[in-house]
Amino acid sequence: MRPLLAATRPSLWLLSLTVALSGCAQSTVLLRDQNWRRTPGAVRVVVMPPDVQVSELTAGGLLEPKADWTESARRHVAAALEQQLHAKGTTVLPYEAPASGGADEAADIQLIKLHDAVGGAIIVHKYVPALALPTKADRFDWTLGTGVRQLQERTGADYAVFVFFRDSYASSGRVALMVGAAILGVGVPGGRQVGFASLVDLRSGDILWFNRLINPAGDLRTAEPAGKAVQNLLVELPL
Amino acid sequence: MSGLVLRLAALVALASVACATPRGAPGALVDIRPEERPAPDSDEAGLWMEMDRVEESLRTSGHLVTDASVNTYVRDVVCNLATEYCGDIRLYIVQTPHFNASMAPNGAMQVWTGLLLRIDNEAQLAYVLGHELGHYLRRHSVQRWRDARTKTNVAAVFGVLAAAAGQGYAGSLAQLVALGSVLQFSRDNEREADEIGLELMVKAGYDPREAAKIWSALDKERRAGKDSQPLIFFATHPPTDERIETLTSLAAKAYTPDRDWADGREAYVRAVRPRRATLLRDDLRLRDFARTEVLLERLLAAEPGSGQLYFFQGELYRLRNGAGDPARALGAYERAAATGAAPPETYRATGLVLMRQGDRERARAAFGRYLTEAPEAEDKQMIQAYMEQLR
Numbered sequence: 001m002r003p004l005l006a007a008t009r010p011s012l013w014l015l016s017l018t019v020a021l022s023g024c025a026q027s028t029v030l031l032r033d034q035n036w037r038r039t040p041g042a043v044r045v046v047v048m049p050p051d052v053q054v055s056e057l058t059a060g061g062l063l064e065p066k067a068d069w070t071e072s073a074r075r076h077v078a079a080a081l082e083q084q085l086h087a088k089g090t091t092v093l094p095y096e097a098p099a100s101g102g103a104d105e106a107a108d109i110q111l112i113k114l115h116d117a118v119g120g121a122i123i124v125h126k127y128v129p130a131l132a133l134p135t136k137a138d139r140f141d142w143t144l145g146t147g148v149r150q151l152q153e154r155t156g157a158d159y160a161v162f163v164f165f166r167d168s169y170a171s172s173g174r175v176a177l178m179v180g181a182a183i184l185g186v187g188v189p190g191g192r193q194v195g196f197a198s199l200v201d202l203r204s205g206d207i208l209w210f211n212r213l214i215n216p217a218g219d220l221r222t223a224e225p226a227g228k229a230v231q232n233l234l235v236e237l238p239l
Numbered sequence: 240m241s242g243l244v245l246r247l248a249a250l251v252a253l254a255s256v257a258c259a260t261p262r263g264a265p266g267a268l269v270d271i272r273p274e275e276r277p278a279p280d281s282d283e284a285g286l287w288m289e290m291d292r293v294e295e296s297l298r299t300s301g302h303l304v305t306d307a308s309v310n311t312y313v314r315d316v317v318c319n320l321a322t323e324y325c326g327d328i329r330l331y332i333v334q335t336p337h338f339n340a341s342m343a344p345n346g347a348m349q350v351w352t353g354l355l356l357r358i359d360n361e362a363q364l365a366y367v368l369g370h371e372l373g374h375y376l377r378r379h380s381v382q383r384w385r386d387a388r389t390k391t392n393v394a395a396v397f398g399v400l401a402a403a404a405g406q407g408y409a410g411s412l413a414q415l416v417a418l419g420s421v422l423q424f425s426r427d428n429e430r431e432a433d434e435i436g437l438e439l440m441v442k443a444g445y446d447p448r449e450a451a452k453i454w455s456a457l458d459k460e461r462r463a464g465k466d467s468q469p470l471i472f473f474a475t476h477p478p479t480d481e482r483i484e485t486l487t488s489l490a491a492k493a494y495t496p497d498r499d500w501a502d503g504r505e506a507y508v509r510a511v512r513p514r515r516a517t518l519l520r521d522d523l524r525l526r527d528f529a530r531t532e533v534l535l536e537r538l539l540a541a542e543p544g545s546g547q548l549y550f551f552q553g554e555l556y557r558l559r560n561g562a563g564d565p566a567r568a569l570g571a572y573e574r575a576a577a578t579g580a581a582p583p584e585t586y587r588a589t590g591l592v593l594m595r596q597g598d599r600e601r602a603r604a605a606f607g608r609y610l611t612e613a614p615e616a617e618d619k620q621m622i623q624a625y626m627e628q629l630r
Contacts, residue, residue, distance in 0.1 A: 053292075055285070060391025064384070067277075067284035106299040113296065173392060181399045188399065 029236045030126060030140045030210040038239050039158075045085055045239065046093045046157035046202075050077045051112055052165040054220060057191045059173035069169075069221050076226035077165060084230060085161065088239050093157050107150060115162040118142055119196045122210055144205040152202035160202055163233070165195040167220045193218040197233050209237055268378045273323040282388075283344065283381045290343040297331050297347065304332040304352060304514075312510035313350055313368075316361060320369050320439045328375070336521040338457060342371040344380035355511050356518040357460075357534065359541055361503025362445035363453050366436045373435030379428040426477050433482065437489050446500035447490035451483045456537055458483075464530030516582065519551045528559045549575035550585045557592055565592050583612035587622065594625065603629040 054069040078094075085092045098104035122142055125133045151160060168191035170178065181188040196212040213233045219225040277283035297303065304310065310332060318325035327346045337353040348371055358364050374380070433450075441447050458479045477485075494500070511518075522531055532555060539548050553571030556564040572589045575581035590605035606626050610619060 053289075058388050058392060060388060060393070060395040062388055062391055064282055064388065065285035065289040066280075067288040068279040070285075070288060071279070109295055109299050177395060177399060184399065186399050188395075 028127070028212055030122070031238070032140050032206055032208045036208060036238055042091055043089075043159065043239065044091045044093055044155075044157040046151065046155045046160045047078065047081050047085065047095055048108075048112060048115075048160055048162045049095050050074060050081065050163040050165060051116060052077055052163075052220065053167070055166075055168040055191075057168045057170045057174050059171060059177045061174075063168055064171075072222075073165070073167060073220035073226060076220060076223050077163060077230060079223070080227040080230035081161060081163060081234075083227075084234055085239070088237070090239055093155055096155075098154060104150070104154070107147070111144065111148065111151065112162065114144055114147075115198060115200075116164055118144060118207070119162070119164055119198060119210070122207075123196060123212055126210075127212065140207075140210070142207045142210075144200055144207065146205050148200060148202050148205040155202075157202055159208075159239070160200045161197060162200060163195065163197045163230075165193070165220060165229075167191070167193045167195075167218070169219075169221075190216070192216050193220065193229065195229065195233055199237060199239070211235065211237075268382060270376050271378055274327060282384065283378070286380055286384060287345040290345040290347060294329070294331075294343065294345065294347040297333070297349070300333070302334050304334050306514070309355070309510050309514060312506070313355075313364070316364055317348065317368050317372075319443050320365060321372055324372070324376070328372070334517075334521065336518070336525055340367050340371050342374040342380075344375070344378065346375060348375075352514070352518050352521065356515065356522065357456065358453060358507070359456075359502075359504065360449060361507045362440060362447075362449035362501065364507065365440040365443060365445045365503075366447075366450040366453070368436075369439035370432045370436030372439060373432035374428065376435065377428075377431060379432065383425055383428060429477055430485070433477075433486060434489065437486065437493065441493045444499070444501055446502050447493045448487075449502055450490060451486040454479050454483045454486070459537075460530050460533050463533040464527050516547060519547075523551070523554060523558060526558070528555055531555055544578055546575045546578035546580035546585075547582060549578065550582050550588070553585070553588060557588055565596060568592050583609055583616070586612060587616075587618075590622075590625070594629065599629045 052070060052074045053065060054073045055063040055065050056069075058064055082092045082094060098108065124131050125136065126140070148160065151157070170190040174188075174190065178188045178190055193215040194213065196210065198207045199209040200206070201208055211233055213229065215229065215232075218229050220229060277287055310330065313332060314330050317328055317330055321328055329347050331347065331349050332352065332355075333349055334352045336356070337351055338357050339349075339351045340354055341349045343349075348368075350368075354367065355364075358367070437447055437450055440450065461479075519535075522534065525531075532552075535548055535552050535555065539545060539552075542548065549571050553568045553575060556568035556571060569589065569592055572581075572585050572592075575585045576589075586605045586609035590602045590609060593602035593605060603626050606622050606629075610616065610622060616622065
């Protein structure tokens with residue numbers, strides 16, 4: 001019987017760790033099929049609610065979730081996604097929660113959670129050579145499964161874009177610690193921005209395109225750098 | 240710049256960590272008000288947001304007990320205790336066989352089914368729920384977060400200074416001390432929540448002497464179980480003996496013989512009994528048989544001659560299957576059958592034990608009895624196949 005503190009999901013720790021390990025490669029984009037092109041004509045894309053969380057890194061190294069920062073980051077990311085997908089000539093359908101609520105809404109939430117989990121697995125097994133899976137060495141065939149069809153039927157979209165972002169900023173105390181430590185010759189890491197995104201075929205559930213982003217600077221809390229982050233993430237999106 | 244100046248600059252920068260740390264020292268906060276929501280730019284709002292995310296996950300979890308009657312029952316007890324805070328608390332009953340309840344800062348309360356199985360009555364439920372409400376009212380999560388933040392900040396500064404002095408291990412020692420001290424703080428929170436729990440149950444008219452009884456019962460179970468050694472340094476809870484003592488003396492002060500105290504056993508039994516077979520089956524899945532044995536003995540003491548409980552004693556021995564256990568299982572099934580209120584599965588289980596022992600005739604008879612008692616059983620065809628084999 002204890003009050004629940006912020007529950008940390010181990011997968012996310014693993015994720016930020018492996019992202020940090022893998023460094024900044026040149027092209028980080030993964031394609032299911034190198035020759036894939038979108039079907040000619042109008043393409044309808046639904047933008048799933050981006051899973052964004054922004055935290056402050058305390059001097060002691062704890063991540064303190066920030067509600068107001070997260071709220072504006074979520075808004076900026078969603079707006080940038082819509083605007084940039086629209087610029088690519090697709091019909092963007094903003095996500096709307098099912099009118100029926102209940103089980104349908106739960107299914108959508110599960111889908112976003114599933115994407116978090118699958119994306120985490122891709123990061124671990126595709127970007128970290130030491131953890132590569134022998135059976136997936138020469139292919140990229142991750143999928144969210146045919147459970148996505150209910151989303152296809154409800155929205156009429158062909159594809160969905162899922163986005164995940166975790167962003168943190170050093171508190172003023174952390175900055176002071178970093179400065180002091182640097183003068184004394186001790187390294188103390190600051191905040192960082194990590195994210196990944198998928199283009200999902202809503203008939204098969206297959207992930208057609210995947211990219212991840214790691215940025216020690218960046219700022220999702222304001223519109224312009226948030227747009228930049230989304231742009232970097234959506235690079236080489238085959239739409 | 241000389242080395243000395245550099246060092247001084249570093250110390251000034253490090254000293255400013257403490258000043259730059261936002262918001263005040265850890266400690267008592269003003270109790271949360273009904274319908275209060277934290278300011279959007281506060282650390283408290285951050286914790287709420289994080290828990291909203293966890294709650295969303297919980298709301299769509301397959302482990303949630305959706306049965307309306309037991310939800311309504313526990314919910315009513317919560318509201319009776321929480322009064323004007325009732326609308327701020329959202330209850331989630333989670334099907335998991337461990338004894339636990341928890342309170343998130345945003346008002347999401349979890350009650351695990353292992354708890355519903357183990358309490359004797361509504362008064363004990365009220366104490367546990369009151370304890371959780373205490374965490375909510377006193378904003379313990381926020382207090383603990385701030386406390387952890389301050390202590391890890393201090394530990395980080397110490398760690399950097401120690402590392403610069405070439406004493407790298409001193410930094411991790413500081414972190415360990417900070418951790419121990421954070422956990423001590425959490426034990427203090429638990430004590431305070433216990434006091435509030437008792438206060439709320441007394442206000443609602445429940446017999447306060449019931450509270451300490453849960454801990455004695457759980458302690459007996461724990462001693463019998465696999466994990467009987469508590470981790471003293473990392474324990475987040477006050478030691479059981481101390482807890483029982485405190486609750487007993489608080490109850491003695493609050494209890495006055497002139498008042499009409501309720502234990503609410505009947506209402507509890509009415510709400511939870513229909514689910515008990517499921518809860519006991521979940522508990523057996525932990526395969527911590529010595530512990531379940533203690534639990535079943537306690538339940539039988541409160542309800543002597545229960546066919547269901549005798550049956551589960553038999554199940555425990557059948558599943559454990561150690562030396563002498565098959566005979567013990569058969570004995571328990573017989574006791575269950577003798578009550579005239581044994582679940583039909585008693586006869587199937589009897590048949591399985593006898594079949595394993597090679598007693599074909601009696602096994603067949605037991606299976607036959609099972610199908611008489613439960614003619615629409617899902618495993619009817621399998622049992623018929625067994626009976627065919629035993630012919």
